[in-house]
Amino acid sequence: MQPLKIDISGVRGVVGETLLPEMIVNFACAYGTYMKSGKIGIGYDTRASREMVKSAVLSGLISTGCDIVDFGICPTPIIQYMTRHLKLKGAIAITASHNDSNWNALKFIKSDGTFLNFYEGEELLDIYHQGEFFKAAWDRLGRVSEYDDAIDIYMGRLCRYLQPGKIRAKKLKVAVDNCNGAGGRATKVLMDKLGCKLVLINEEITGVFSHDPEPTAANMEQLSSVVRPIKADVGFMLDADVDRVAVCTEKGVPLSEEYTFALLADYILSKKRGPVVTNLSTSMMLDDIAGKYGVKLVRTKIGQAYIIEQMISEKGVISGEGSGSVAVGDFQHASDGFLAMGLILKMLAEKKKKVSQLAEMLPRYYMVKRKIKCSPEVMYSAIEKVQDYYKAENIDLTDGIKVAWKDHWLHIRASNTEPLVRVLAESTSKEKAEELCDTAVDRIKAAI
Amino acid sequence: MKGRDVADKKQSLKIGISGVRGVIGDSLSPQLLVSFAEAFGSYVRGGKVLVATDTRTSKDMVKNAVFAGLLSSGCEPVDLGICPVPTILIRTKYAAASGGIAITASHNPSQWNALKFVNKNGLFLNANQAEELLDVYHQREFYKCANSDMKKIRKDDGAIDFHMEKVLCRIDVDRIRSRKFKVAVDCCNGAASLVSPAFLERLGCRVIPVNVEPNGIFPHDPEPIPANLKQISEVIRSKKADIGFVQDADADRLAVVDENGDPIGEEYTLVMAVDHILGKKKGPVVTNLSATRAIDDIAENHGCKVIRTRIGEINVVENIIEKKAVIGGEGNGGVIWPAVHPCRDSFSGMGIILEYLSGSDLKISGIARNLPSYHMVKGKTYCETAKAHLVVRKFKDLYRKDKPVLLDGVKVDFEGHWVHVRPSNTEPIIRVIVEARTRKIAEQAYKKTMKDLAYLLKRS
Numbered sequence: 008m009q010p011l012k013i014d015i016s017g018v019r020g021v022v023g024e025t026l027l028p029e030m031i032v033n034f035a036c037a038y039g040t041y042m043k044s045g046k047i048g049i050g051y052d053t054r055a056s057r058e059m060v061k062s063a064v065l066s067g068l069i070s071t072g073c074d075i076v077d078f079g080i081c082p083t084p085i086i087q088y089m090t091r092h093l094k095l096k097g098a099i100a101i102t103a104s105h106n107d108s109n110w111n112a113l114k115f116i117k118s119d120g121t122f123l124n125f126y127e128g129e130e131l132l133d134i135y136h137q138g139e140f141f142k143a144a145w146d147r148l149g150r151v152s153e154y155d156d157a158i159d160i161y162m163g164r165l166c167r168y169l170q171p172g173k174i175r176a177k178k179l180k181v182a183v184d185n186c187n188g189a190g191g192r193a194t195k196v197l198m199d200k201l202g203c204k205l206v207l208i209n210e211e212i213t214g215v216f217s218h219d220p221e222p223t224a225a226n227m228e229q230l231s232s233v234v235r236p237i238k239a240d241v242g243f244m245l246d247a248d249v250d251r252v253a254v255c256t257e258k259g260v261p262l263s264e265e266y267t268f269a270l271l272a273d274y275i276l277s278k279k280r281g282p283v284v285t286n287l288s289t290s291m292m293l294d295d296i297a298g299k300y301g302v303k304l305v306r307t308k309i310g311q312a313y314i315i316e317q318m319i320s321e322k323g324v325i326s327g328e329g330s331g332s333v334a335v336g337d338f339q340h341a342s343d344g345f346l347a348m349g350l351i352l353k354m355l356a357e358k359k360k361k362v363s364q365l366a367e368m369l370p371r372y373y374m375v376k377r378k379i380k381c382s383p384e385v386m387y388s389a390i391e392k393v394q395d396y397y398k399a400e401n402i403d404l405t406d407g408i409k410v411a412w413k414d415h416w417l418h419i420r421a422s423n424t425e426p427l428v429r430v431l432a433e434s435t436s437k438e439k440a441e442e443l444c445d446t447a448v449d450r451i452k453a454a455i
Numbered sequence: 456m457k458g459r460d461v462a463d464k465k466q467s468l469k470i471g472i473s474g475v476r477g478v479i480g481d482s483l484s485p486q487l488l489v490s491f492a493e494a495f496g497s498y499v500r501g502g503k504v505l506v507a508t509d510t511r512t513s514k515d516m517v518k519n520a521v522f523a524g525l526l527s528s529g530c531e532p533v534d535l536g537i538c539p540v541p542t543i544l545i546r547t548k549y550a551a552a553s554g555g556i557a558i559t560a561s562h563n564p565s566q567w568n569a570l571k572f573v574n575k576n577g578l579f580l581n582a583n584q585a586e587e588l589l590d591v592y593h594q595r596e597f598y599k600c601a602n603s604d605m606k607k608i609r610k611d612d613g614a615i616d617f618h619m620e621k622v623l624c625r626i627d628v629d630r631i632r633s634r635k636f637k638v639a640v641d642c643c644n645g646a647a648s649l650v651s652p653a654f655l656e657r658l659g660c661r662v663i664p665v666n667v668e669p670n671g672i673f674p675h676d677p678e679p680i681p682a683n684l685k686q687i688s689e690v691i692r693s694k695k696a697d698i699g700f701v702q703d704a705d706a707d708r709l710a711v712v713d714e715n716g717d718p719i720g721e722e723y724t725l726v727m728a729v730d731h732i733l734g735k736k737k738g739p740v741v742t743n744l745s746a747t748r749a750i751d752d753i754a755e756n757h758g759c760k761v762i763r764t765r766i767g768e769i770n771v772v773e774n775i776i777e778k779k780a781v782i783g784g785e786g787n788g789g790v791i792w793p794a795v796h797p798c799r800d801s802f803s804g805m806g807i808i809l810e811y812l813s814g815s816d817l818k819i820s821g822i823a824r825n826l827p828s829y830h831m832v833k834g835k836t837y838c839e840t841a842k843a844h845l846v847v848r849k850f851k852d853l854y855r856k857d858k859p860v861l862l863d864g865v866k867v868d869f870e871g872h873w874v875h876v877r878p879s880n881t882e883p884i885i886r887v888i889v890e891a892r893t894r895k896i897a898e899q900a901y902k903k904t905m906k907d908l909a910y911l912l913k914r915s
Contacts, residue, residue: 022600022601022602022605023527023599023600023601023602023604024599024601027527027599028489028493028520028523028524028527029486029489029490031523032486032489032520032523033486036485036486054602055602055603055604055605056526056605058522058605058607058608059522059523059526059527059600059605060523061519062519062520062522062523062526062608063485063519063520065515065516066485066488066516066517066519066520067485069485069515069516069519070480070484070485070516108602108603109601109602109603110602111602142480142481142484143479143480144479144480144566145478145479145480145511145512145565145568146512146565146566147480148479148480148512148513148515148516150515151515214602214605215602215603
């Protein structure tokens with residue numbers, strides 16, 4: 008079976024295999040029907056398939072009578088911000104985020120700039136499956152207008168939020184790996200406003216990414232080779248739609264993507280106390296940081312929609328995931344790579360420490376992440392079979408299987424976005440984390 | 456339901472050899488359009504595919520669906536924007552493209568739209584090619600392009616100028632300019648809206664534009680028949696124009712109105728064009744079975760022969776090419792001047808007629824008066840599709856002695872008149888056309904034919 012995922016994250020598939028224009032039109036019609044006309048924003052990342060997907064989305068939305076505001080190539084957090092700013096009824100972000108360039112996806116956004124939640128996603132899917140879409144008459148069809156100022160408006164707002172006086176004074180040098188994604192132009196505007204000297208790599212829009220766009224330590228080889236020779240204060244790696252960021256130290260050492268959220272949680276909580284929201288798979292560093300400031304840590308299922316929903320209901324000051332996504336309640340309820348970069352630069356400017364030093368100050372754990380390729384039709388049953396091995400332990404079945412011991416934990420779950428089973432373990436010792444993962448991987452493989 | 460209602464209902468989607476046509480908000484959905492574009496992209500096996508629209512309000516919905524389907528099937532869409540149908544046909548031939556898709560429902564009302572498919576030679580798909588495309592569509596195994604091979608949409612703003620030059624370089628621009636004609640032109644807010652005024656100005660005309668807002672909201676039924684020409688007639692009278700032109704929504708058909716505001720009749724657009732072109736260059740004329748006998752008379756005057764074809768633009772076009780005709784077309788105002796391109800082209804039509812007028816001492820009404828005069832009566836009778844062919848066959852038997860022509864339905868030529876009876880390809884009706892020297896004879900012959908058909912219908 009070819010990879011296609013239709014769920015709370017939207018609809019994701021491989022272009023030319025499963026993500027075909029008829030299906031995209033149907034989803035756009037379903038969304039237009041669900042929104043009952045009104046203005047809908049659209050934006051997309053830089054994948055070569057963007058025009059195909061965009062055209063299909065436009066056609067579907069127009070046919071349901073929705074007017075469209077086209078933001079062009081635009082990072083997802085900026086689409087989310089503009090949806091609220093322009094009081095749009097909703098938006099569709101056309102991006103498969105950190106997936107490889109042969110993928111693409113639709114992410115459905117509602118008027119407050121957040122993604123559809125679980126129940127709203129279910130409603131949309133019901134309309135999609137029923138296939139009875141609203142059909143506007145010839146004189147009630149939607150109209151398309153292009154909107155070019157999104158990046159400037161958003162950056163103006165972000166800079167007011169950051170109050171960048173101290174950053175500007177430091178004249179920091181920043182290396183950013185744009186991974187040929189949607190963030191190039193916006194990153195230039197941001198660094199210019201922050202008075203930083205920017206070295207931007209993989210800026211070009213090539214339609215095919217020059218390396219795996221998932222911001223992980225393993226994918227920062229190119230960035231880390233640049234940081235030292237140019238004497239940058241920090242390096243950032245963005246994914247294709249800039250909802251995730253990974254950090255590289257001034258020494259050219261890629262930090263685990265777990266550090267982006269941990270660094271910022273520590274920084275934000277030092278200024279403002281309040282609940283922290285993260286998912287089940289994120290590092291124990293967060294338990295320690297929340298403990299240090301005496302605030303509540305809420306853990307949810309994996310997926311931005313779950314985290315953001317909890318953040319809103321718990322009035323969280325910050326939320327994020329170990330994948331490098333961070334949202335700050337005061338700014339917007341969305342994972343935002345520009346905000347994350349801005350705040351890390353502000354932290355550097357204020358604390359007068361190097362990134363490597365700030366990272367060293369965090370509690371130290373070892374996390375191991377493994378992926379097992381797995382056909383969607385056996386994925387969930389395989390996970391269920393493995394459950395028996397961990398029956399006697401402290402087990403949490405909110406999202407796959409999470410087993411927690413005193414100094415380590417193990418999490419086995421189905422990916423929301425790809426036909427993969429993810430196995431993660433974290434421990435105070437590297438050997439223990441690896442042992443937990445290896446055993447789990449063997450058990451999953453046997454179950455498949 | 457009455458016959459008419461059934462016909463309307465059946466007519467809301469038509470997938471056939473002339474493309475796919477339907478009503479927006481009803482049968483012509485983006486899903487259907489995407490699939491057709493994918494079928495076409497798979498059929499032409501990638502390469503450049505030109506895309507143009509008329510001005511209908513649904514143009515963006517349809518165009519985006521077409522883009523998505525073409526990109527997904529590995530084609531490179533070239534966006535010509537709003538432009539006349541002859542323009543995209545001509546551009547496709549010279550752009551080294553694999554084909555083209557014209558998004559227009561021609562003379563249908565505003566709520567309709569359609570895809571018309573163009574081959575790499577700039578001609579609409581013929582019956583065989585259209586069958587092949589339909590097979591690809593129905594089999595639904597479209598080529599699926601991967602991300603790394605996906606093309607981008609290109610824009611092409613030069614198609615209209617290219618088309619205008621092709622017409623202008625074949626007519627005597629200086630002579631037309633010297634006459635400084637005052638010309639009213641009604642573009643029906645269609646695809647010619649932004650083109651015709653500029654075209655006529657290049658011919659030194661003082662232009663009175665009527666309905667040149669390219670908004671797709673048609674101020675009158677866009678079929679250029681006399682009943683729809685009241686507005687321009689008044690403009691001609693009040694502004695004292697020398698001539699008036701009326702184009703349909705996609706600017707392939709042309710009707711002419713004289714300096715008194717009287718419509719000359721769309722049948723006579725082709726007659727005038729044939730007279731003028733044969734005066735410059737002798738050669739065969741091609742038209743369909745239903746076009747006026749005035750064409751035969753004119754051709755005879757010039758010592759040229761007329762070749763009659765089945766109904767349908769592509770049949771006329773293919774015969775024009777095969778027989779190396781110098782001029783041809785249809786009685787619905789569709790002038791085909793192969794020197795420019797073998798397609799119906801209202802700009803060729805305007806150019807030819809203005810050149811004719813510029814070389815004559817007569818006004819346009821005088822030119823029209825000198826043409827052989829015939830009266831045509833067109834009508835139809837409802838008849839189930841299953842029965843229609845049987846009835847028409849019996850009609851043929853009835854007139855066996857008069858040597859009927861069986862190319863398309865039955866055409867019987869009598870001494871002073873002719874009768875053409877043909878089952879419609881698209882509706883449950885039989886079409887009847889009668890032409891005679893005088894109105895009286897035409898009406899008598901029409902009545903007789905209808906009586907024959909009623910009798911045969913009852914017995915079938």
